[in-house]
Amino acid sequence: MRYRLILLAACLALACSAARGADHSESERMIERYSSEPGAEVTVIRGGDLTRYGLSEYRSLTLPDVTATTLDAIAGAVKADLEASTAREVSYRDGRIKYAFLTLAPTGEGLNRYVIFVCNPAHNGRRRVVLIAIEGKATARQLQNLIKITSK
Amino acid sequence: MDNNRQTYNSPTDIGRLTERYYAGLTSLEEERELRRLLAEERRGDDREADRAVAAYTAMMRPRRRGARRGEALRRAMRIAAAVMVGAGLTYAAIAYSSGAGDECYAMVDQRRIDDREAVMGLMEATLGEVARAQADMRSSVADQFNEISSQL
Numbered sequence: 553m554r555y556r557l558i559l560l561a562a563c564l565a566l567a568c569s570a571a572r573g574a575d576h577s578e579s580e581r582m583i584e585r586y587s588s589e590p591g592a593e594v595t596v597i598r599g600g601d602l603t604r605y606g607l608s609e610y611r612s613l614t615l616p617d618v619t620a621t622t623l624d625a626i627a628g629a630v631k632a633d634l635e636a637s638t639a640r641e642v643s644y645r646d647g648r649i650k651y652a653f654l655t656l657a658p659t660g661e662g663l664n665r666y667v668i669f670v671c672n673p674a675h676n677g678r679r680r681v682v683l684i685a686i687e688g689k690a691t692a693r694q695l696q697n698l699i700k701i702t703s704k
Numbered sequence: 705m706d707n708n709r710q711t712y713n714s715p716t717d718i719g720r721l722t723e724r725y726y727a728g729l730t731s732l733e734e735e736r737e738l739r740r741l742l743a744e745e746r747r748g749d750d751r752e753a754d755r756a757v758a759a760y761t762a763m764m765r766p767r768r769r770g771a772r773r774g775e776a777l778r779r780a781m782r783i784a785a786a787v788m789v790g791a792g793l794t795y796a797a798i799a800y801s802s803g804a805g806d807e808c809y810a811m812v813d814q815r816r817i818d819d820r821e822a823v824m825g826l827m828e829a830t831l832g833e834v835a836r837a838q839a840d841m842r843s844s845v846a847d848q849f850n851e852i853s854s855q856l
Contacts, residue, residue, distance in 0.1 A: 595826050599806035643841040651837040670837040703829040
């Protein structure tokens with residue numbers, strides 16, 4: 553009886569860990585994967601000043617000069633998140649995603665999740681990429697307002 | 705059916721069997737019969753020492769192979785469950801410690817920045833870039849609507 557309880561507890565622990573793992577979007581994996589690229593700018597903010605915006609976590613990756621291979625990998629991850637998203641605002645140019653604001657399914661703790669992708673032309677025909685993963689209680693509208701306010 | 709099977713019931717039979725047992729002459733069948741007879745409650749007889757010997761030998765008798773296998777399996781399951789619980793708890797502890805507390809840093813070309821204001825400034829700059837891409841997209845949509853309405 554005792555070992556059955558232990559097994560049950562272990563299964564629950566594994567299920568919880570799997571659920572946590574499922575919270576990571578493809579774009580978040582890209583942020584981790586390309587964070588050490590030359591020229592990469594990574595920003596990680598958790599808690600603290602973010603809470604006043606209704607956010608709990610902010611992760612961004614800016615690559616000023618990406619190769620076609622890296623761009624394809626990142627765009628592929630964004631497309632995968634786009635397919636899994638519950639709401640989206642996307643624009644394309646020449647068949648490629650230029651801008652995407654994706655709302656993903658909430659985390660296990662009920663926090664909203666967003667992925668933002670921007671791809672702009674850089675020099676030498678290359679691209680500048682911004683990829684952001686955000687978590688928090690803020691709604692998509694609140695987050696878009698925050699973005700608008702920040703730009704002023 | 706064993707037609708040669710002998711039955712022992714009287715105290716004389718038990719005495720005879722006991723003597724044969726101590727002399728090492730009993731068959732397995734006779735030993736089983738002796739244990740059965742000794743196990744029957746007979747107050748006032750002088751077989752207590754024999755009962756003690758029977759109880760001791762019963763205790764020391766090796767268990768059936770199936771029972772040993774079952775016990776080994778239970779032990780293996782207990783160990784597996786303990787390992788799983790340990791792994792689950794370790795993962796939970798790591799996940800909790802990595803998720804707990806505030807964090808605020810940026811990596812610019814692999815150079816770490818811990819100054820909170822500088823990091824928030826980087827976040828605002830990145831969101832500003834997003835805001836411009838968003839404004840471009842919205843103005844493009846507005847242009848398309850204007851074009852459509854001018855055609856109507």
